[in-house]
Amino acid sequence: MPIDLTAASSDSRRELAVRLKSSPSPLFVQYADSTCWGFRPSKETMERNIIYLWICAFAVVHGNQETLPQPPISDKLPSLIKMNNDFAFHLYKKLVEMPDYQSKNIFFSPFSVSMALSELSLGAGGETRKQLLSGIGYNSSVFSTEEMHRMFHSLLEEIDQRTGVDIDVGSALYVSDKLKLLPEFLEKIKEFYHSDGFTVDFSVKETVDKINTYVKDKTHGKIDRAVDDLESDTLMFLLTYIFFQGKWDMSFDPSKTHQSTFHVDAETTVPVQMMYKYASLKVFYDDELLSKVLCLDYDDSFSMFLAVPDIHTFFEAKTIKDLEKAISRQHIEKWRTSVNKRKVSIYVPKLSLKTSYSLNDILKGLGMADMFTDNANFTGMSEENIFISKAMHKATLDIDEKGTTAAAVTTASFTPYSYNPLLFLRFDNPFMIFITDQKNGNILFFGKVVNPEEKQ
Template sequence: MRWSKPLTPLALATTLAGCESIFGSGDEEPITRLPRALTQSEQDLIVASNRFGFNLLREVSARDSSSNIFLSPLSASMALGMTMNGARGETFTGMRSTLGFGAMEPAQINASYRSLIDLLLGLDGNVDMRLANSIWVDQRFPLHPAFVESSLQHFDARVTALDFANPASANTINGWVDQGTNGKIKTIIDGIDAGVVMYLINAVYFKGSWTQEFDPARTSPAPFHRADGGQHSVQMMFLRDAKVRSVMNDQVQMVDLAYGRGAFSMTLVLPPNGQPLRQWAAGVTDEKWQTWVAQLRDTEMDVLLPRFRLEYDEVLNKTLQALGMGTAFDEGAADFGGMSPLGADLFITNVKQKTFLEVNEKGTEAAAATSVEMGVTSGPPTFIANRPFLVAIRERHSGTILFVGLIGDPRSP
């Protein structure tokens, strides 16, 4: 398994906006700029990913009344981006639009992902940022070599054929996710249903220590006011005279807390007083986000932040369909001809994401796994002669066999 250390597009926008700031103290110099300028394609990719992230958050929030929602747009985009490489026609167009890529061509999208990963590999040695992709396919199901090569070249994907009829295959897939998220997400699938022929999975893991750590001795119980008007006690961390970047006005209260040498950060945003979070967040767009980030300025202030831990999971089917990629889920209309010779029979059956987040006095640990499950149409069973087979030529009504043989190497002479 190869691990990459890219910066998430959302964090990158914050980093670029605050590149002139110096974070924290210590023997190592803070990271104040990227090692090279971003290409236009890379900038377009970041904008697309951020736009997709806010759209995803808005749709999930509208459908899920849970107190907490925690998503990884990067993980979802990576898993769906791999899948999109096999899409054709309206299926591709819908997926590209949903992921926010506009009119970008596949080669441009893939090259931008690849170059951005390479650019940011190991950006901050004080932050543990891992990214891994994998494709798990039923050993009886064929894939186009070009699709496999693209997955390897652009996504560093591990491509593995398994016997999906063997219950142990689900354990193998879950074991990869467990390792890829450093044990924070144990399983992404409960088992492999009949008709499922492939999983395209992304795993993301992040662990960063605050540039300025909270003092555990200052952590104490404090009330947290819920949206329903009630309140409960939380363990509130306290950081006095913190050197942060912030913007505080009648539109937004925003603070940026750095990790490590300052390349990565956690951005916290409070809506204006009196506005419910969900109602306000539904109107947050990438354009608004960029405006707020551009207004961040170096500040000294006290910061109070709850210490908490959460796990979240969501099936994203309806959300993604609402955002415009319904064709990919349509058993009769989906076209994944670029993925397999049997691509016309393929469609997405499930997109599932699981996430983990823990915030404490030392820093933050977060993980995500996104699985794209591919199924085949419920038409006639598929017979794939992709291993040695017996062949016979016969007269059907009498049962007379005219020719019979065993084919172990069907290559033409």
């Protein structure tokens, strides 16, 4: 049942969960994601609860001294986008270091994860808070924590007003009826992150069903099970979700989709349904990365970038591992301004991916370890002692032919050595995917396709 987020419950511990979501439909691209965090009581005191620390800034003016007007929060938004996108690459590179994921498809929403961590920082104190802020790349010399939360709120407000695509981003907080959260934390998480709030009994199976139903509804059925079970001593469960569905500005003709081969590696191939189009499209050749880049737009609002290493270069052929080691936020920024329309043939495989990750070790590897131990300090959330027992992330991606049409413009581009790598772009080798916001460059989704037929 919904609760007033200015009040809360009573006492216990464990589990916070956040979930990411994403999933595209027939050339509809749908993305769904959910991230889950579970909070439990401390092993030492059994009275440890998540806490939240928030900082108030005060300005004091002496005598007749004048204060300069502060710039609007929107002026600092590009700095938040850079912070989020840098975090996206740090998270990705830590993810691919994990043995279980090195040769697998990757797909996740870094925006959903960074938003969840920022929410957690609202209730964190001491070293836990420092680790959270450092882990997401916060720099106090650029903007204050209050400004950071206000900018996340501004992003969510702006996303809510988008037309032409179906996008939904938000969070939810499930609180045990045994835990009492501080009113200040509840007010802030509601104010800045539009969080829904619910009082629940984690000892009954119906609570898991309620959470899964909520996520299924928010992700339009793309993620139908956010959590399998929760410990009975769970005190709180936090999740963030994101759903995106967009039609291509220029759709693919289904009659031209054909059976083809995808080269997983030098020895392995798998059959795929390959979509084909010859049209004036946004493309770019990245000489630094020796990679071909394709940009496909959704209703002048969001874009998907696909990047594949050029295996036909005169130089040493690059692999997906070379690309993912070298790529950074700055390359995505360059692509946004460098892609030009030209007549080109493209081959893009139809995709349907599902991914699931435990974030505990990944976030520890990024310096955010204390929140998973008895050292966790979440005194800004509750007077009781709690820590995060589990952090999970799930995402889905579906791509196929359907979409809308748009006018095309032809331009010319030039590359050295009379070699023209952009006569065609064939994504039949492992490639990377980015879903970005055209207005501000925020990376909503991030991944790589190693094997389109992989079922995770």
